[in-house]
Amino acid sequence: MQGAKCNNLHLALFVIHRKSVEKMKARIRELTCRSNGWGNERRKEALRQYISGWLNYFRLADMRNLLERTDEWFRRRLRSLILKQWKRISTKLRILIKLGIPRPKAWEFANTRKDYWRVADSPILSRSITNERLKQAGFIFFSDYYKKVRWVNQETAVYRTVRTLV
Numbered sequence: 782m783q784g785a786k787c788n789n790l791h792l793a794l795f796v797i798h799r800k801s802v803e804k805m806k807a808r809i810r811e812l813t814c815r816s817n818g819w820g821n822e823r824r825k826e827a828l829r830q831y832i833s834g835w836l837n838y839f840r841l842a843d844m845r846n847l848l849e850r851t852d853e854w855f856r857r858r859l860r861s862l863i864l865k866q867w868k869r870i871s872t873k874l875r876i877l878i879k880l881g882i883p884r885p886k887a888w889e890f891a892n893t894r895k896d897y898w899r900v901a902d903s904p905i906l907s908r909s910i911t912n913e914r915l916k917q918a919g920f921i922f923f924s925d926y927y928k929k930v931r932w933v934n935q936e937t938a939v940y941r942t943v944r945t946l947v
Contacts (some may be wrong), residue, residue: 861901
């Protein structure tokens with residue numbers, strides 16, 4: 782953690798250093814690499830362990846906004862990974878129709894020449910592979926786990942008088 786910053790109420794807030802965030806993103810890139818040959822179950826377990834460990838280590842830091850931005854990037858990365866796994870145009874078309882996308886739009890996105898990263902940010906893929914579907918598939922997200930850790934941390938916190946002013 783980089784250090785403490787003070788807000789308007791003069792409470793100390795810990796901030797995560799930029800290099801720690803860069804290392805975290807590099808590790809997530811490594812774990813979600815499309816060419817490492819891992820199955821989805823192994824990938825989910827590795828991501829779950831890394832995310833929970835990272836957030837437990839930095840849980841005292843105030844990082845809600847950082848984690849929301851990181852989650853957007855992470856979900857796009859997962860969508861790109863899933864799209865890559867579908868491989869063939871016919872598979873993409875069949876699955877997109879099954880997920881509720883109208884046939885002409887499904888054909889348009891199944892047959893696109895754009896790269897996976899670009900298509901992963903499309904509204905069609907965001908509507909078909911929703912955040913809820915990713916959660917149901919077993920993926921864990923930074924902001925959800927952070928809320929859980931922070932709530933437990935605040936619930937179990939012990940308050941005591943450090944110094945009495947006379």
